[in-house]
Amino acid sequence: MKRFDKASVTIKDVAKRAGVAHSTVSLVMNDREHVSPKLRERILKIANEMGYMPNIVARSLISKKSATVGVVFPENPHFFTMTYFLMVIDGIQSACKKYDKAMMFFSLDQTKGESYYQLSRKWLIDLMIIVNIDYTRDLSKDIQDLKDHGIAFSFVTKYIGKEKVNSVCVDNLEGVRLALEHLIAQGHRRIGFISGNPNSADGPERLNAFQTLSKKMGLDQDEGLIVYGDFTFESGEREVPKLLGLKKRPTAIFAASDYMAIGAMRAMKAQGISIPKDIALMGFDNSLESAYVEPALTTIRQPLQEMGEKAVDLAIRSLNEENFEPTTLIMKPELLKRQSC
Amino acid sequence: MKRFDKASVTIKDVAKRAGVAHSTVSLVMNDREHVSPKLRERILKIANEMGYMPNIVARSLISKKSATVGVVFPENPHFFTMTYFLMVIDGIQSACKKYDKAMMFFSLDQTKGESYYQLSRKWLIDLMIIVNIDYTRDLSKDIQDLKDHGIAFSFVTKYIGKEKVNSVCVDNLEGVRLALEHLIAQGHRRIGFISGNPNSADGPERLNAFQTLSKKMGLDQDEGLIVYGDFTFESGEREVPKLLGLKKRPTAIFAASDYMAIGAMRAMKAQGISIPKDIALMGFDNSLESAYVEPALTTIRQPLQEMGEKAVDLAIRSLNEENFEPTTLIMKPELLKRQSC
DNA sequence: AGTAAGCCATGAAACGTTTCGATAAAGCCA
DNA sequence: TGGCTTTATCGAAACGTTTCATGGCTTACT
Structure with missing residues (x-):
C-alpha cells in the first residue's frame, strides 16, 4: 500500500x-x-x-478540538436524493464556511452499536448536527453522553425527549394555520388531511395543529377526512384514494409534506381529477420539486437552509459561551401561493 | 472554551x-x-x-493514512441544492459506506491559494474525489502535486487535461445519438440545440456530438439552430426564445441539460407553446426534477449514482494496487422516454 | 549602577496511536 | 538436558502539533 x-x-x-x-x-x-x-x-x-x-489532524489531537462539524443523518440508503435534507445541509454547509470548519457526514450504523458520543470521540468531533426525523429509538442516553463529555450539538427538527437541547424547528401550528386560512379564504370548508410520519416530531405536531384548528375554525369534522402517511411520495399516492372515496369528498386536500402532496397529485391525475378546479391541493415544506410540478404546488415554506445554519450557530455558541442554555429556535413558516389552490 | x-x-x-x-x-x-x-x-x-x-485522528497521524474520502466540489454557494451533484454524492456516500470510510466535504477556496494537495495534507486525506464541471482553471500543477505525494484521486466527469488520471464520465456521443435517434424516429428533422457550459468537459463534447451527428443523420443544418447556455435553468429560459424566433422554427429542441430544458419549458409555456404538440423537448441528465415537471421530461439518463461509486472504487484501487494505471470509465447513458417528445 | 519588569525565544512534555527492536518464555529436536 | 527457533509480550520512539515553565536579554526606573 x-x-x-x-x-x-x-x-x-x-x-x-x-x-x-x-x-x-x-x-x-x-x-x-x-x-x-x-x-x-x-x-x-x-x-x-x-x-x-x-496538519490539522495533529493539531486537533493535542488541542482535543476538531475543526470539523459532524453531520449525522438517518440511515437511509438514498438520503442524499431527498431534497428536504439537502436544503438543511446546504444551510449547514454555509455555516461551516462561515466558521471555517470542514463538514463530515455520517450515517450512524446503530446495528454496530455505535453511539453518537463514540462517533464524536472516534473522529475528535466537538460539534455535531443531528438531522433527525425518526424518534423510534430513545436518544436520552446518547444525549446524556454528549453532554457529559462536553460535545456541542444541535438537532434539526425538534427534539421530542424531555431533555433541554439545542434544536431548530418550524412553528407547525403557525404553518398549519397559514394553510387553513388560505384554503378557507378560498371557500373551502371540507378539507382532507394527509398526516406524516407518526414517529417524527413534525408529524404528530402538524396533525395535532390540524385537529385543533379545524375545529376552532369551524371546518367539517369527520374522522374520514384524516388519513395517515409517512411523509413519502409513495404514502401520499397510497392514501389519497381514501379521501377521494368518501361519500362526501373534500374540496381541498392538505398534505403534511410536499412529497406526499406530489404523490397525491399523481394519484389524482390518474383518476382524471383536475387540480385545483376539482380539488385544491396544498403541501408543506417547499421541497425543490414542489415548484416544478404542474400545477406548481401551493405550500408552506420552511426556511430549511436557515434552519441548518442556525443549528450550527447554536452548537458553536454552546461550545464557546460558558453558560449557554440549550435553546430551541422556532422558525416562522411562510405561505407560498402557487397554482394548486 | x-x-x-x-x-x-x-x-x-x-x-x-x-x-x-x-x-x-x-x-x-x-x-x-x-x-x-x-x-x-x-x-x-x-x-x-x-x-x-x-481515536482515528491519532491513528491517522502516525500511519499517515486517513479513513476519510475528501469530496471536493466547485465553489457554488448553493451546490447542495443542485440535484445533479447530489446524485453523484449519493453514489460516493454508498461507496464510502462500503469501504468503511467517512466522507468529508470541501469547496476549495482558491482565492486563499489552497491547492488540492495542500487540502489533502491539511486533513491527512489520501483519497479525493474531485467533482468538477469547470476547467477554466488549469489543474495540471494540482494533479502533479497529488501524484507526487501519492494521494489517490478520481474525477467525476471527464478530466480534460492531457495527464492520465482516474475519471468517470458518460458517453456523450452515445447519449446525443440516443436523443437524436428518438427525435428522428418521431419525424423531426429540424432540431434546435441548447448547448452547455463551454468550460466544462461535457458541454463541448455534447455540442460536438450534436454537430457531427446532425450532419451525419441528415438534419437541417442552420447556424441559428444552436444557441449557447451554461447548463443552468436561467440560461435555458434565456436562450430558448432565440430558437423560437427563427423564421423557420425547429420542431424539436434538445437541451444539453435538464435544468436548461426545464428553463426552456417555462419560457415556452409562457408563450403558450404546447409541449410536445407544438414543439418536442428533450433534456440530458435525468435530474430529480425532470420527472416531476409537466409534461415529464424525456431525457438521457446518466448513471450519476453509479458514477460516484465507481469514482471511489477507482481511487481505492489506485491506492491499493501497486501498479494501477489511471483509468477512464465511460458509462453508457440511457434514453428515458417520458411525455415531452 | 543595580534591580525589577517585560518581552522573546526556547526546550521539553504531552496528545493517542502504531511500529519496531528487544527480551522473555515456550516449544522443539537431538 | 542443552541449544536453537519460534512465539508472545513489552518498552521506547515516532507522527506533527500545542502548551507551558524557564531563562536570557532589554528596557526603564530609582
Whole structure:
C-alpha cells in the first residue's frame, strides 16, 4: 500500500530553515503574541515559500478540538436524493464556511452499536448536527453522553425527549394555520388531511395543529377526512384514494409534506381529477420539486437552509459561551401561493 | 472554551486495566497476529466493557493514512441544492459506506491559494474525489502535486487535461445519438440545440456530438439552430426564445441539460407553446426534477449514482494496487422516454 | 549602577496511536 | 538436558502539533 512519499513540509522544517525553535513557528502560525514583528514576518515568509500547511489532524489531537462539524443523518440508503435534507445541509454547509470548519457526514450504523458520543470521540468531533426525523429509538442516553463529555450539538427538527437541547424547528401550528386560512379564504370548508410520519416530531405536531384548528375554525369534522402517511411520495399516492372515496369528498386536500402532496397529485391525475378546479391541493415544506410540478404546488415554506445554519450557530455558541442554555429556535413558516389552490 | 471533560478511555486505560502493555492492546484492536487467543479475548472483553473506541485522528497521524474520502466540489454557494451533484454524492456516500470510510466535504477556496494537495495534507486525506464541471482553471500543477505525494484521486466527469488520471464520465456521443435517434424516429428533422457550459468537459463534447451527428443523420443544418447556455435553468429560459424566433422554427429542441430544458419549458409555456404538440423537448441528465415537471421530461439518463461509486472504487484501487494505471470509465447513458417528445 | 519588569525565544512534555527492536518464555529436536 | 527457533509480550520512539515553565536579554526606573 502506498503512502505519502515526498516528505511533506512540517513545522519543524520551517523552524530549521528559519533557525528557530519549532514552538516559535507554532506561535507565529497561530497568531499568538510574544513574537517580535520582524521574526514573525520572516517566519511567515519562509513558511509561505516552503508551502507549509498546518496538519490539522495533529493539531486537533493535542488541542482535543476538531475543526470539523459532524453531520449525522438517518440511515437511509438514498438520503442524499431527498431534497428536504439537502436544503438543511446546504444551510449547514454555509455555516461551516462561515466558521471555517470542514463538514463530515455520517450515517450512524446503530446495528454496530455505535453511539453518537463514540462517533464524536472516534473522529475528535466537538460539534455535531443531528438531522433527525425518526424518534423510534430513545436518544436520552446518547444525549446524556454528549453532554457529559462536553460535545456541542444541535438537532434539526425538534427534539421530542424531555431533555433541554439545542434544536431548530418550524412553528407547525403557525404553518398549519397559514394553510387553513388560505384554503378557507378560498371557500373551502371540507378539507382532507394527509398526516406524516407518526414517529417524527413534525408529524404528530402538524396533525395535532390540524385537529385543533379545524375545529376552532369551524371546518367539517369527520374522522374520514384524516388519513395517515409517512411523509413519502409513495404514502401520499397510497392514501389519497381514501379521501377521494368518501361519500362526501373534500374540496381541498392538505398534505403534511410536499412529497406526499406530489404523490397525491399523481394519484389524482390518474383518476382524471383536475387540480385545483376539482380539488385544491396544498403541501408543506417547499421541497425543490414542489415548484416544478404542474400545477406548481401551493405550500408552506420552511426556511430549511436557515434552519441548518442556525443549528450550527447554536452548537458553536454552546461550545464557546460558558453558560449557554440549550435553546430551541422556532422558525416562522411562510405561505407560498402557487397554482394548486 | 469548554473541552471534552470526562476523560475518554484510551488504549492506555484499557492496557492498564488488563495489566498489559498498550502496544499489545493496539495489536489486538488491529487484529494483528502474535497475540495469544486467550489474551486477545480478555482484552477485547475489557475494551468493550470500557467502551473503548479507537481515536482515528491519532491513528491517522502516525500511519499517515486517513479513513476519510475528501469530496471536493466547485465553489457554488448553493451546490447542495443542485440535484445533479447530489446524485453523484449519493453514489460516493454508498461507496464510502462500503469501504468503511467517512466522507468529508470541501469547496476549495482558491482565492486563499489552497491547492488540492495542500487540502489533502491539511486533513491527512489520501483519497479525493474531485467533482468538477469547470476547467477554466488549469489543474495540471494540482494533479502533479497529488501524484507526487501519492494521494489517490478520481474525477467525476471527464478530466480534460492531457495527464492520465482516474475519471468517470458518460458517453456523450452515445447519449446525443440516443436523443437524436428518438427525435428522428418521431419525424423531426429540424432540431434546435441548447448547448452547455463551454468550460466544462461535457458541454463541448455534447455540442460536438450534436454537430457531427446532425450532419451525419441528415438534419437541417442552420447556424441559428444552436444557441449557447451554461447548463443552468436561467440560461435555458434565456436562450430558448432565440430558437423560437427563427423564421423557420425547429420542431424539436434538445437541451444539453435538464435544468436548461426545464428553463426552456417555462419560457415556452409562457408563450403558450404546447409541449410536445407544438414543439418536442428533450433534456440530458435525468435530474430529480425532470420527472416531476409537466409534461415529464424525456431525457438521457446518466448513471450519476453509479458514477460516484465507481469514482471511489477507482481511487481505492489506485491506492491499493501497486501498479494501477489511471483509468477512464465511460458509462453508457440511457434514453428515458417520458411525455415531452 | 543595580534591580525589577517585560518581552522573546526556547526546550521539553504531552496528545493517542502504531511500529519496531528487544527480551522473555515456550516449544522443539537431538 | 542443552541449544536453537519460534512465539508472545513489552518498552521506547515516532507522527506533527500545542502548551507551558524557564531563562536570557532589554528596557526603564530609582
